[in-house]
Structure formats: structure tokens, C-alpha cells
Amino acid sequence: MLLQLQNIVKGYGEPNTHSYRPVLNGLNLEVSEGDKISIVGPSGSGKTTLLNLMGAMDTPGEGKVLFKGKDITSYSKQELAGFRNQHLGFIFQMHHLLPQLTLFENVLLPLLPQGKSISREQKEWAEYLIEKVGITGQRNQKPSQLSGGECQRTAVVRALVNKPELLLADEPTGALDEENANALTDLLLTLSAEEGVTLITVTHATALADCMDKKFQLKNGKLVDSLKG
Ligand SMILES: Nc1ncnc2c1ncn2[C@@H]1O[C@H](COP(=O)(O)OP(=O)(O)OP(=O)(O)O)[C@@H](O)[C@H]1O
Ligand SMILES: [Mg+2]
Known part of the structure; x- marks a missing residue:
């Protein structure tokens, strides 16, 4: 089992006060x-709250998040940063690109904490991904000089550049037209098939959702099989 969420309870604000906003309520999920x-x-x-927990960006009020059987809620901040960099790719709803860097520099950023210089193979992989999502011509532009959809596609490449085992994507096609959304969907499916990347994506795009093999609905703080409603 790659990822297990066990009895996750998560809310915002001070528990047992009127400011508390419950969000997840005894949620379970098993991901192979x-x-x-x-x-x-x-x-x-x-x-987004759920993806943040899966990606160790936040901790649950109650319950456990297990990655390959290990409880990541007990990791220190430093261990978590290393764990995320090594195993996870995260496509945020807000793309969080660094404004002072070019598209290409933004994409290479996750490769830097590994302590070595970036290899030619890694650069070629980044270039392959950039080409697949159709932003080669923009590679030397900064985020302020990119369209919203180009920023989103850059963020997708950044999430994939480390060949993550688990990709967590928050509406990855939200800012894209049909043609670019289809190209991105194809890329995700290719990576899943060829690199064995596990995909968890929040999406309202039916074309993307229909390519997934399990569909869930988040309802009253729990995941329900979306076919059963
Ligand atoms: N940091 C926070 N502090 C307080 N409340 C929060 C915080 N983050 C999220 N919330 C609240 O928790 C609830 C769930 O938010 P979340 O962002 O997970 O929703 P979502 O399903 O991703 O929505 P959307 O489809 O609009 O992105 C919302 O009511 C939101 O206002
Ligand atoms: Mg959200």
C-alpha cells in the first residue's frame, strides 16, 4: 500500500469553540x-485540505497518514521537507512559481536540494516535459510574462521533474483550454503507464476524471465512491 489515510479528522480554528470549522470527519482512503x-x-x-494532508503540507487533528506503512505525521519538519522532495510531486491550485526566476529555472528548482549539480539527463527530462505541455517557446520568460495557463503548465512540469512516486494535483487543468487540457491529461496518463506514477487529482474536468480508475466524492468530510453517490 502506497498511502493510507486512517480516520482523519481535520478542521480549522480552536476545537470546541464556536470558531472551529470542521472539514474532514473520519475520512479513510487506501491508495495502491x-x-x-x-x-x-x-x-x-x-x-485542498485533503491534498495538503496527503502531501504532508499540513497535519490532521486526529488520525494517521501512512506512506508505505510509515506514519508521516510523526516526522520532524526537516524530515518532511526531505520526504516531500524525494517522493512527492505537488501541483497546487495556486501555482506558486518564483517571480524572479525564468520558466526553465522554476522547473529545475526541485532538483537543487539534492546536493549535486543538475545532470544533463535531468535537464533533458525537464525539456521533454516542457515540450509535452507546449511551453518550449516560453522557457526563458518569467512568470509575470506568462499567461495563467502557461504558469499552470510550468507548475505541472516542476511537480514532475523529480519523477515523483505520488503526484498530487489540485485542478491541474483548471486554467487550460480543451486542447491544452487534453495534452496535459495525456502526459499524466503516459507518466502513470511508463513511470508508474500514482496519481491523485482533484478535478471537475470530466475528461480528466474519466481517465482515472477510481472516482471519489468528498461529502460531509468523508470520501464516498462517486459511482454510488
Ligand atoms: N487556513 C485556513 N483557515 C481557516 N479555514 C480554512 C483554511 N483553509 C481552508 N479553510 C476552510 O476550510 C474549508 C475547506 O477548504 P478547502 O480549501 O479544502 O476547500 P476546497 O474543497 O479545496 O474548495 P475549492 O473547490 O474552492 O478549492 C473552507 O470552508 C475554507 O474556508
Ligand atoms: Mg481547493
Whole structure:
């Protein structure tokens, strides 16, 4: 089992006060290597909150997050940063590109903490991904000189440049037209098939969701099989 969420309870604010906002409520999920999972739910239902927990960006109030059987909620901050860099790719709803760097520099950033210089193979892999999502012509531009969809595609490449085992994507096609959304969907499916990347994506795009093999709906703080409603 790659990832297990066990009885996750998560809310915001001080528990047992009127300011507390419960979001996830006894949520369970089991993810096997190579799974392709989509999650839908209304705005505010907790999808980003859930991805943040899966990606060790936040900790649950109660419950456990196990990655390959290890409880990552007990990791120190430093251990978590290393764990994320080594195993995870994260496509954020807000793309979080660094404004002072070019597209290409932004994409190479996750390769730097590994302590070695970036190899030619790694650069070629980045260039392959950039070409696949159709932003080669923009590689020397900074985020302020890119369109919203180009920023999103840059963020996708950045999330994939380390060949993560688990890719967590928050509406990865949200800012894209149909043609570019299809190209990105194809890329994700190719990586899943050829590199064995496990995909968990929050999306309302039916074309993307339909390519996933498990579909869940976030409802009342729990995941329900979206076919059963
Ligand atoms: N840091 C925070 N502090 C307080 N409340 C928060 C915080 N982050 C999220 N919330 C609240 O938690 C709920 C779930 O938020 P979340 O971002 O997970 O929703 P979502 O399903 O991703 O929505 P959307 O589809 O709009 O992106 C919302 O009601 C939101 O206002
Ligand atoms: Mg969200």
C-alpha cells in the first residue's frame, strides 16, 4: 500500500469553540502503487485540505497518514521537507512559481536540494516535459510574462521533474483550454503507464476524471465512491 489515510479528522480554528470549522470527519482512503484517483466535491468541501494532508503540507487533528506503512505525521519538519522532495510531486491550485526566476529555472528548482549539480539527463527530462505541455517557446520568460495557463503548465512540469512516486494535483487543468487540457491529461496518463506514477487529482474536468480508475466524492468530510453517490 502506497498511502493510507486512517480516520482523519481535520478542521480549522480552536476545537470546541464556536470558531472551529470542521472539514474532514473520519475520512479513510487506501491508495495502491499505480492507482489513478480523482476526487470531486463542491467548493469549500475540503479537497485542498485533503491534498495538503496527503502531501504532508499540513497535519490532521486526529488520525494517521501512512506512506508505505510509515506514519508521516510523526516526522520532524526537516524530515518532511526531505520526504516531500524525494517522493512527492505537488501541483497546487495556486501555482506558486518564483517571480524572479525564468520558466526553465522554476522547473529545475526541485532538483537543487539534492546536493549535486543538475545532470544533463535531468535537464533533458525537464525539456521533454516542457515540450509535452507546449511551453518550449516560453522557457526563458518569467512568470509575470506568462499567461495563467502557461504558469499552470510550468507548475505541472516542476511537480514532475523529480519523477515523483505520488503526484498530487489540485485542478491541474483548471486554467487550460480543451486542447491544452487534453495534452496535459495525456502526459499524466503516459507518466502513470511508463513511470508508474500514482496519481491523485482533484478535478471537475470530466475528461480528466474519466481517465482515472477510481472516482471519489468528498461529502460531509468523508470520501464516498462517486459511482454510488
Ligand atoms: N487556513 C485556513 N483557515 C481557516 N479555514 C480554512 C483554511 N483553509 C481552508 N479553510 C476552510 O476550510 C474549508 C475547506 O477548504 P478547502 O480549501 O479544502 O476547500 P476546497 O474543497 O479545496 O474548495 P475549492 O473547490 O474552492 O478549492 C473552507 O470552508 C475554507 O474556508
Ligand atoms: Mg481547493
